[in-house]
Amino acid sequence: MLITGAAGKAGTGVRPLLRARGHELVLLDLTPIDAQPGERAITGSFTDEATLSDALNGVDAVVHFGGYSREHLWSNLLDINISGTNAVLDAARRAGVRHVLLASSTHAVGYHPIPSIPVHDLPPRPDSLYGVAKVAMEALGAVYADRYDMTVVSARIGTVEDRPRNLRSLSTWLSYSDLVRLIEATTALDLPGSHTVWAISANTRRWFDISNGQGIDYYPEDDAEFAAAEIFEPGAPGNGLIGAEFADPEHELGVPW
Template identity: 50%
Template sequence: MRILMTGAAGGVGTLLRPRLAREGRVLRLLDVAPVEPGPGEEAVTADITDQDAMAKAMDGVDAVVHLGGHSVERPWAEILDVNINGTYVVLESARRAGVPHVVLASSNHAVGFHPRTDEAGDYLFPRPDTFYGVSKVTKEALGSLYHDRYGMAVTCLRIGSCFERPRDPRMLATWLSPDDCARLVEAAVAADGYHVVWGVSANTRRWWSLEEGRAIGYEPRDDAEVFARDLIARHGEPDLSAPPHTLVGGSFCGPELDVDNLTRER
């Protein structure tokens, strides 16, 4: 089996590479930055917006894990080109190559302006918090189109906070451990149909649903609570009635990411 991973040099891609390694599996790593391949890996240096390069990258591929794109807020033109058009190029290239399974890295920021509830359900209606969040909504919509029109199996992962360990008290709820991220991707690569799944671990303080994830075979094993004592000692117990805990998107919903501020910064 050959899996094409876009954005392989990024944070999530770097965490996933050793965890997705399997006997008989080849990981084809694609990024605009050069990647040094290890055993069982191939490397492609290419831009996801380059249709010719993506067509070549799809040769012999059984599944795509699309992580490529800007991972934080950017001006509209950059988001439009890389995150939105780039996703179209990836999906269209996969369709033309006959790739049956595509996993799309969406984000909690696709629904960032939803308020905190006891458990945010699966398929929460889009309420993006940024242009970045809009690109994730568009990614999910493109995935839906390519499933319904062309029969491609597409799973969209609304990823929370994927790091080696949670970095602040909010992440005690939103953390996706690297090991659980790999378990989620493995389930998504094998899933038929179209799915939108929360990318979160089995955290004690979790308020995002795991129902759809479990429906496709994802069984998280990690809990951010093992890091709680240290984080609370440094930051104090979080006030769940105050930002960044009151909205799904957290600090991305704040005014510092308004377009005028972005323009001034650049």
């Protein structure tokens, strides 16, 4: 299994869990990684064709975490998050890798108001240029799945971290254990096509319907509620939008923060 952006928060969080479950990992990142037994680390960019070809040698699935994780200059989002995703998908196709998980985001729908009941699906309504890049990522996943009979899961990730840390994350949290469950559901899925799922845990206060993922056999087990007593924030989270601070006026489009 190849993980791009493996030195980031999500990659770092899932690596030991995947290793413990017997997965052999290829780790690709611009930041050097100290590989553990069962891992092969490659320092380089997923936008480089030769580096990608090396990284894909012998793997059976791709988990694409790489790219900017916040609002950034449009030129950078275009080069890395959009063109880079296309490069990863095309290299996977050429290498015969049929299963790809793309790290999309709830910021692809971040300008929708927070739903009053868990919602099964939402059309794109990005809250930022970063969110626009995630919409493009999902579209790229769909066209590669349809054209080349690949299985591509676009995971609309909420808040992936070791534990919930604010009121919003009580609804959007994704545990590392549940992210591993989603990765394994993707790699085991014998259903070519494009599949967009809410990548959240089974949170009591969830905004999104977790049955959305059952079509690919993703069944989250963790719940952010264990941390609720530690969080002291009154009222509703943020500005009432799914994207929260990403949609705030003080964060201008295309300005890194």
